Amino acid sequence: MRVAIAGAGAVGRSIAAELLENGHEVLLIDKNPSSISVERVPQAEWLLADACEITSLDEAALQRCNVVIAATGDDKVNLVVSLLAKTEYGVPRVVARVNNPKNEWLFNEAWGVDVAVSTPRLMSALVEEAVSVGDLVRLLRFSQGDANLVELTLPPEAALVGTRVGEVEWPQDTSLVTIIRGHRVLTPSKDDVLEAGDELLFVAAPHREEQLEDLLSLQRSAADG
Template structure:
């Protein structure tokens, strides 16, 4: 897979190194001569150019790229690169770095962004994920479909403890992706029973996050026990 990375700073070089280790073809683009450090990522291609200029992107042959990553420290630049990559070159997948969380609302499909990665928000989410039990934590936002990757650690008092995955009526536009139980990563098979302490990862529409948290949390009394499949059969959307 060919990947172009706009921004050859510490972030861009780190991403390039990881992707090269996974066997991908990498092009690093930066307009600052001092950022062109070929010796730091010798297996990558390098281009001294302004990634906001069409002539530069033509030289980079962006239409040949499967993925473009806008990884500069300037949100305005990242938005322009994302928009050009998607609209002018038809790049299938555009990932963009968000430096200022206040600008996160701009990083959507209108600007050509498929996935927006906010480092401050991600770090905050990882802290919350490490210490929160019973609260829904948003880990990653997907621009397409207005969906998020969210996590919740099932509290001991949850009314879902002991219930099989296939018997839970999950909210609409919600999919349980995996269950992390101790050192194990489990496929959420219908017969798998949920246990207190399970770390549950979902892809869910943002509009359904509140319902999902209510379903999974310990805030239900016995009279509010969540519905299961029953005679109508399971529903795992």
């Protein structure tokens, strides 16, 4: 897979190193000469250019990329790069970094963004995920398709504890994608039985989140307990 990363700062270089380690082809683009540190990620391709300029993106052969990551520290730049990548070059997958949470509403399909990653929001969500039991936590927003990755840790008193996955009437527009149980990561099947303490990860439409949380937080009656 070929990936172009706009922004060769600490974030861009870290992403590049991870992708290269996983066997992908990576191009780092930055207009600041001081950011061109080939020795830090020698396996990557490097391009000194302004990623907001069509001529620069032509030179980068963006049409050959499977993924473009807009990872600069400037939200305006990340939006422009995302829009150009999607509309001018038809890049299948565009991921954009959100630096200021107040701008997150802009990072959507209209600007060519498939996945928006807000570091402050993600850190906050991970803190909530670590300490919250029985509350739905939004981990990631997928701009394309208007869906979120959400998590809930099943409390011991939840009505669904002891229920098979296939017996649950999940809300429409939601999909249980993973069950994290202790050190195990399970791909859910209809015969898996839900247990107290299970971390359930769903992809869900935003308007279904409240309904999903109500279902998962529903407690057993005293008679059942």
